[in-house]
């Protein structure tokens with residue numbers, strides 16, 4: 202048992218997001234190729250009389266501090282399984298954009314789970330931690346493992362995939378987009394059409410493994426992008442600004458509205474980020490590399 206535990210956890214971008222038709226339970230089957238990127242939240246767990254959450258960072262005001270916070274839910278579920286009271290204070294240092302399609306809430310859920318497991322000396326087996334993650338949300342298992350992985354089912358069934366190093370710029374939009382609303386818009390846009398069963402692209406997986414940014418740029422694909430653009434048409438201007446500035450490829454990150462730009466190297470990342478900041482089409486930018494490690498005790 203320790204007095205305080207801090208876990209660092211990465212954001213993600215989806216380099217392929219193939220979306221199937223809505224299932225009877227309301228979820229969509231996916232072929233979701235996740236890539237963890239070097240943009241991190243940190244969650245610190247400290248013993249306390251009761252479960253409390255605080256958050257700091259530019260988007261902190263948008264983060265719920267009640268039991269709907271995924272970090273709080275993770276602590277509650279773990280404590281209940283162990284027969285303990287969730288007597289912990291969770292502090293989130295939030296750098297991942299909120300409601301931005303980069304799985305920031307999922308990241309905090311995975312980080313809190315690992316932090317509380319260490320704080321309470323539980324040594325919960327990895328498979329059990331992954332099962333709790335899947336209960337918390339479709340993206341949460343990936344936040345725990347990080348790296349690069351194919352997510353099937355609703356995205357929670359993970360198979361690690363090889364990935365070389367890539368450089369990215371992320372443009373943060375004003376305001377968020379609701380993930381359920383983007384999936385509903387996908388359903389509306391595809392109504393009356395045959396939605397194919399989602400499948401991972403062999404060309405994309407080969408490009409990812411090769412570390413060749415030109416090959417990856419040619420294969421990036423986000424099936425939720427038309428829905429995100431339909432709900433937020435101004436994202437087309439951001440995508441165009443990054444491409445004009447020299448990005449190899451531009452796409453919406455997951456359900457958006459953060460946009461992701463694949464660039465050749467660190468120098469190009471700095472140049473594309475500066476051009477995006479000057480374009481007035483986004484609120485701020487982050488440069489990052491992939492793959493990044495999953496949730497890690499500091």
Ligand SMILES: C[C@@](CO)(OP(=O)(O)O)[C@H](O)COP(=O)(O)OP(=O)(O)OC[C@H]1O[C@@H](n2ccc(N)nc2=O)[C@H](O)[C@@H]1O
Pocket residue numbers: 215218227228229230231233301302303304305307337338339340341354355356380381384454455456457
């Ligand atoms: C779209 C993706 C891509 O990685 O992430 P974001 O871009 O939002 O971060 C994920 O599929 C989001 O995963 P996550 O945010 O964990 O979603 P969940 O909490 O499991 O589900 C929230 C809601 O999204 C919809 N949903 C989610 C996953 C899925 N495979 N099909 C769905 O239809 C459902 O309406 C569900 O009620």
Ligand SMILES: Nc1ncnc2c1ncn2[C@@H]1O[C@H](COP(=O)(O)OP(=O)(O)O)[C@@H](O)[C@H]1O
Pocket residue numbers: 263264265269270271272293298299300301302303304305306307309310377378380456457
């Ligand atoms: N720890 C958290 N950080 C951010 N948002 C959270 C958190 N816990 C719950 N939420 C809720 O989840 C919603 C989606 O947030 P987030 O995970 O950041 O976006 P996305 O699903 O687009 O990746 C937020 O609008 C917020 O209401």
